[in-house]
Amino acid sequence: ITTIECKALHANGERIDVEIATSHMYVYADRGQVIRIRDIRRLIEANREIQTIRAVFDQAPLGIAILKMYSTVEYANDAFLELAAFPREDSIGKRMLDLNRTDAGHEVLRGIQEAVERGEVVSIPKMNWTRFGGRPGFMEVRAFSVTPEQQTEPHWVTFVRDVTGV
Numbered sequence: 001i002t003t004i005e006c007k008a009l010h011a012n013g014e015r016i017d018v019e020i021a022t023s024h025m026y027v028y029a030d031r032g033q034v035i036r037i038r039d040i041r042r043l044i045e046a047n048r049e050i051q052t053i054r055a056v057f058d059q060a061p062l063g064i065a066i067l068k069m070y071s072t073v074e075y076a077n078d079a080f081l082e083l084a085a086f087p088r089e090d091s092i093g094k095r096m097l098d099l100n101r102t103d104a105g106h107e108v109l110r111g112i113q114e115a116v117e118r119g120e121v122v123s124i125p126k127m128n129w130t131r132f133g134g135r136p137g138f139m140e141v142r143a144f145s146v147t148p149e150q151q152t153e154p155h156w157v158t159f160v161r162d163v164t165g166v
Contacts, residue, residue, distance in 0.1 A: 005040065017041050063160040069145065069153060071096040071113055083129075083139065083160050116145050116156045126163055137164035 001023040008018040021036045057064055063080030067073050073091050081088055086099055097109050108127065115122050122143040130136045140161045145154040 008037065017044055063158075065096075065158045065160075067096055067156040067158070069113075069117060069156055071109070071156065073099075074155070080158075080160060083162060112141070112143050112158075113156065116143050119145060129162075129164075137162060138166075139163060 001021055003019060003021045005017065005019050007015045008020075010016045017040050019038045019040050021038075023034050025032045025034050057075070058077050060077060060079060063077060063083045065073060065076040065080045065084075072093065072095050074093075076084075076086075076088070076091055078088075081091060084091075084099075091099060097106060097113070112122050112124075122141065124139075124141040126138045127141050129139045140163045142159040144157055146157055147154040
């Protein structure tokens, strides 16, 4: 199968992005070719949207983490990992409750998780971050659940911001 992306002239006269895939086919002793032409304008636009959302996530000036409901870290931006003092390689795919370094912090995280599981929005304006084994200070924490389209499992989204000097 050979696949290329190019512009093609639509029936309405507009030049559009398409994907053309060709493959050879044999029917009895005769050789033929199958050609498939697919309009990929929506796919290209969806990719642009994903790139924009990813840039916002990665470059946000506050920490953002997306976890499975039972606290497994799926995504975390650099700001979150820096504030939490968790190395990326030790965090992604691990349970947030297991990453926590203190009993007091573990209890706070468990409380946040239980509230989010009940569908509550958690808002902690000034949480003592030292309890979590990170650097001394205070963090503002917001957490809530979301269920992505066409998925049944909700996710836990957490925003954290350093408010030590505030």
